[in-house]
Amino acid sequence: MRLVHLSDLHLGFRSFPRRERGWNLRERDLATTFHRTIQEIARHEPEVVLLSGDLFDHPDPPSTAFLTLSRGLSTLRGLLPQVTVLAIAGERDTPFTPADPGPVAVVDALPGVEAAAGAPRAVHLQEHRLHALLVPHRAVLRPPFPELRPDPDARWNILLLRGTPVGRERGAEEDWGNAASLSRLPQVDPEGWDYVALGGGHRHRLWRRHVWSAGSLDRVGGNPWREATEEKGFVLFDLVRGEGEFHPVPGRPVVDLAPVRLDPQAPEVGGRRLREVLEGIPGGIEGKIVRIRLQGSVDAPAAALPPGLLRAVERRAAHLDVRVGPEEPEAPEAGKAGGEGAATGVRLQWQGGGEGAVTLGPGLWALVAEAGADRARMVEALREQNGEAPPDPGVRAPNLRLRLEAPAAIPAGMAGAVPGQVQLLDDAAGLSHLLRRLQDEGQRGGDAQEGSRGPGGGPEAGHISEEGAGNRGEERMTGGDPKLRFRLREARADWVEAAGDLEARTMEWTRERQEADTRLQTYRDRARELRGRLTALEAQGAQAACPTCARPLAEAHPHLVQLLQEEWETVVQDGKWWKRRREQLENRPEDLRELERQTLRLHARVETLSEGGEEGEGTEGRQIHGLAPESGIQGEAPAQGGAALPFRVDRTSLRAAGEFLRRISEGEIQGLTQEVDPEVVQGMTPGDPGLRLLREGGEASLPGPGEAAFLAAALLLAGLQRPAPVPGGRNRVGLMTALSGAEGDLRAVRTLEVMADATLPWPVLVVLPPALLTRCPELFQGTVELLRDDDGRLRFRASPGGVAWIHLHPLPEDSLESC
Structure with a gap:
């Protein structure tokens, strides 16, 4: 008696702008992975297939998602006529309104499918003497919770539940989120069940011998690189033997490149470094989902690289994501609080x-x-x-x-x-005035926007670079002060030396990561090949053909199976070692982090001196013209012509906000800048704070229709993440x-x-x-x-x-x- 457990299909998921044959590329990827999984499941001939939630990406899925699911299940029943499919709804395909049954209720009408979308449901398969309790997301989200009891008269008891376990798992903190006590959660005693199929979370996990979370079938969400090293697939469980095994299913490759440091004054250097990293990817980047992480004080990444380089990479990859700034920290699990001591109360x-x-x-x-x-x-x-x-x-x-x-x-x-x-950081109390003014400027016949592009509509005058943002020669930077000019040159020399050391260490770390990637992929491919051969040999028995002479193996069959099994186990063990090695290299080593901190401190000193500041002042405290300083937090009047923002906005904040905008727009917006010099941004009007969105090619323009909301989100995020002290505590x-x-x-x-x-x-x-x-x-x-x-x-x-x-x-x- 065998069953297959898979979860989080997310059919109808759409992300990234590229389309293929009329489909969104990622939606087509998930549909292809699902059909490939159906074929693989049929090879194992299970009696029951379990779907533990999030069949669809949202409760109002497109018709293509329904078509993909119905065709896949129809194919499965064509290959395995006696199979039964048990399904529950997850958080993504559960409507917000309790009266709406949602799309999973429709799936229940398909032949051979038993599904639960709202309330728990017990299913009895008499031919297998099997009792299954289906507990969807809505039933365990809030009390009263259902009683999870097995049927003592059944031969097999299966619990299919949408939920993530919490508690003391080997070194984990007991503080698991926002509930006051574990006793207030749904209680699951796994000992009363022959198999517990859990849904929730996209990483497969074995909690106990017969308790599994299958994870998602593909890397879904806006950040697939977070799971770049995780295998995706399904669980095959044998109820008689009480043993399970995870079977990976290949999907579109996801590549997360090591950070590349840029020098705004030398685009060719950054281009050379990026090409070296790209050349080290096994199999190239064709058809892969690629993330490039760039480091450096740049407003738009294309301005610090040779012309056309990013566009050429984008054409080769299935999708290209460009991040600028330090490596992002690991986010907490969905729905979970941000760590020890983080709760504000x-x-x-x-x-x-x-x-x-x-x-x-x-x-x-x-x-x-x-x-x-x-x-x-x-x-x-x-x-x-x-x-x-x-x-x-x-x-x-x-x-x-x-x-x-x-x-x-x-x-x-x-x-x-x-x-x-408590200080309420309101994105609209002051920011709305700023956005309204920017939008008003953009609606005046386009004059201001055209003016921002420079004479003739070209991007030259509107292109905002480091040099155009305040570094227009040492004379202007230092105000003619010879002592300040000397300190600036000395600081630049120290920064260049530190940046060179940082680049050398970064390339060494990059090579180690790429070697680990290559070895891990090699072992995975070999393990799949050996597993496929073993499965075929076991199915064909003594009549299986000899791989060298093509004659039946006969009495040599057990010996060959044993050899392949031993080789497969060796490959798996070596592969696990390389997986751990790859995970160790995922984050930068401490010596590299220290070099980065030293380089950033030196670069901050250069920026301070470049803008005529005193050493030690740093860039954090300098305010951007037209936006209120900390006085806006304390309720004082904003600067003349500015909008009172409840947090500081300086060049560092604008770069952070620009990075958020680039991620939100998936590259359509390259960054955010501010320029107050009418010689650089022509057509400026009195009171204009000079905030501009950087487009592809370096063009700086006013926010377009509908972009104000995303600009507000980006500025609020940048303000919330500032480490500045809270006024009054x-x-x-x-x-x-x-x-x-x-x-x-x-x-x-x-x-x-x-x-x-x-x-x-x-x-x-x-x-x-x-x-x-x-x-x-x-x-x-x-x-x-x-x-x-x-x-x-x-x-x-x-x-x-x-x-x-x-x-x-x-x-x-x-x-x-x-x-």
Whole structure:
């Protein structure tokens, strides 16, 4: 009695702009992987196939996703007429409204399929004396939880559940998220079941001998490079023997290149370094999903590389993602808090149809309402109760209260915070004025935008580079001060020397990573080949053909199988060693990090001296013209002509915001810059802060229609990640309102993915409609929904985050790590 367990198909998932035969490239990739998996499953002839959630990428999938699933299951039944498919809904294909059954309920109508979308469901297969309990996402997201009991009269008991175990797994912290106690979670006793199939999380994992998380079939999400070294596939489990095995399924290769340092003054040097890294990729980059990480003080990556180089790489790869800046830190698991001592303890309290509160930890929190007017009321209530803005009588709801309250005691990791004080970082309180002014400028017949491109519409005058942003010769940099000029030259020499040492060490690390990549892929390919030969030999028995003479093996069959089995085990062991080696080399070694820190300190000194500052001042404290300094946080008047932003915006922040914009737009926007010199940006009007989006080719232009929301998100993210001290030691909470009107378009989803990938030290409240929340519910720590009763009265309802957590007990001391 064998079963196959797979999960997280994410059919209908779309990402990256490239299309192939009318399909989005990634949507077609997942469909191809699914059909390839169906063929592989049929070779093993299981009696039951388990699908543990997220069959579709969102609860309103395109028709192509339904077609892919129905054709795949039809093919499976054609190859295995007696097979039964058991399926449950996950967080992605569960509608936000409980009354909506969702797409998985439709799958239940297909022949040979038994599915559960909302409530738990027991299925009995009499021919196998098998009892299966199907527990979808909605049943374990909030109490009351179902009782998970096996059937004592059944020969086999299978639990199919959408949830991720938490607790003490071998060195893990007991603080697993935002729940107060493990006893308040769904309790799963694995000993009462013959197999427990878990869904949730994209990495396959063996929790116990008969408890598996199958992981996703492909690398989905906006950051597939996070799982570049993880194999994808399905679990084959033999109920009689009580043993399982993970079977990998190949997908489109994902390549994450080692960082390449750029010198804005020498594009050919950066181009040479990038070509060397590209040439070291086994098999080249053709048809692969490639990420290039560039380091250096550049506003747009194309400006610091030879012309056309990135475009040439983009044409060869299936998708090219360019990141500028330091290596991104590992993000916490979806739906999980940001680590030890990170929880701020700030409480969001509400009144309206009852009272309630939820404790906010770092990460994204959703404020949801169906009607746009109700979303505006929530924002108005937050601003009014926290003293951030005067009330708007046209929006205010008298019986609606939302308030942020800091804890009486300061949590660990929050040194300097003051009890009872919370600062609301509102992306619209001041930023909206700035964006409105920029949009007004862009709507004046295009004069300002054309002016930003320079005479004749060319990009020369509008191209903002390091030199155009303040480095226009030592004389101008130093104001003619000979002492300052000498210190600048000395600092540059130290920086160049450190950058050379950094480049040499980086190339050494790069070569080690590439060797590990090559060896790991070689061992994986060999293991698949040997496994295929073993499977064929076992199926054909003594009549299998000899690989040398093509005659039946007869009595030599067991000996050959044993030899191949031993070779396969050796290859697997060696492959595991190289996988660990590759994982060790994923992050930069400490000596390389120290070289980078030293280089950055020297470069900051060069920038300080280049802009006429005193040594030790650094770039962090210099304000950008037209934007308020820290006085904007303290409620003082902003600078003349500027908009009061609740955080500092300087060149470092603009580069960080530009990187977020590049990721949100998937390369359409190359960066963000600010220039206040009318000689550089022509057509500037009085009060214009000079913020411009950098397009491909170096063109600097005003935000276009619909881009203001993403600019707001990028600036808020950059401000939240600044390490500057909080004025008065107050706790911070971000408020993101720019996506309130987005109904789930790909760029809005991408914005939320980028925000969730960022390391957020504070909670961020995101105001959004349910249609957008259902596209990526796992990104949020929790949800506060504003509802209307039948008589129109408003009330709040709080829900936990999009990922359902379970308590798997008892966990043995030898709990296994990821396979």
